[in-house]
Amino acid sequence: MKYAYVESLRGQHAIHKMCAWLGVSRSGYYKWRNRQPSEQALRREQVRQAVILVFEQFKKRYGAPRIRLELNEAGIPCSLNHVARLMAESGLKARNGKHFKFYPSGNAINHVSENLLGRNFSASTPDEKWVSDITYIKLEHGFVYLAVVMDLFSRQIIGWALDTSMTTELIIEAFEMAKAHRNVKPGLILHSDRGVQYRSSEYQGKLYEQGIRPSMSRKGNCWDNAAVESFFARMKVESIYAERFLTKEDAYACVFEYIELFYNSVRRHSTIDYKSPRQFEEDYYAQCA
The missing domain is CATH 3.30.420.10 (Ribonuclease H-like superfamily/Ribonuclease H)
Known part of the structure; x- marks a missing residue:
């Protein structure tokens, strides 16, 4: 996406110049940049963080089936396939099989959060x-x-x-x-x-x-x-x-x-x-x- 490319170079070139080079509007870029994540995206991120938390809580011993049960009992409904997919994306593999190999934490390799701050260093209240x-x-x-x-x-x-x-x-x-x-x-x-x-x-x-x-x-x-x-x-x-x-x-x-x-x-x-x-x-x- 062109807007994502502009965002990746923000701070290196003027925004209006990059938008002109790519044939997109500045207003469209700022609208894209300030968009709020969808409820579905927020829900998926919440479940992914819960999967990571349970995985670490049980010292990497639980795979997708047991993690799904733990989450369901905690009131977080999710399917086995969804948990397995989130674990694969985060590089999480349980140490419960003969093919298990020790790897660095999945988050340490893969997890990078979105830049929610966006260089806006002002806050209207404490602890915001x-x-x-x-x-x-x-x-x-x-x-x-x-x-x-x-x-x-x-x-x-x-x-x-x-x-x-x-x-x-x-x-x-x-x-x-x-x-x-x-x-x-x-x-x-x-x-x-x-x-x-x-x-x-x-x-x-x-x-x-x-x-x-x-x-x-x-x-x-x-x-x-x-x-x-x-x-x-x-x-x-x-x-x-x-x-x-x-x-x-x-x-x-x-x-x-x-x-x-x-x-x-x-x-x-x-x-x-x-x-x-x-x-x-x-x-x-x-x-x-």
Whole structure:
């Protein structure tokens, strides 16, 4: 589809030029881009996420027949053929036969969510849109990795975790911190890049349990997650690059000071009327009272 081709190159060429080259209208492209997924597509995605969740819950031991039974008992009606097809598309194969071979998680290979955020980094209320990403911090010997979750309404860092490995557990720890302190409701968008950690079945299952809608950047396009990339750039210039870290604990102390004591509580942010993220949220809730 021509509109899909334009979308794949968005950010590399002007939209009006690409539409002219392909002989399509800009208004038609924007209408296509802002379309809502059909109820059937949403239902299919919900069932697919449920299949992945059950598959991981039973440690890859259940094939389509047993997963179908589990879903039906949970109130999710679906046929055996439908479950088998969704498992095949997601690369899920139960370890219950002599021909079973160990493969990476099906989500880690195949699952890529639609870019629901679409570079719209504004939000009208707290906990409407979150973004997440990972960066590295150099130690004297080696590196540590920092995962954060940001609320786009106030640009507040609502969850973060730091460790010596860039694992799925790292981003889940940051997510769990955010979830514990915020008002999570079904429909919340959580955007990330296509990193294998974010495509893991374990992480996707966590989102599904909360009714969170995953969103992912286009391949190789860092600008699709520009808000959190900008935060990392500021943090490194304002704090990280000025320090020398011997250990993970040194880096943790620096990150804690920057995020919790300065950035969230004190630093004035140009996007939110030069208020700190916490002050911006406090003013919002005071107006709602």
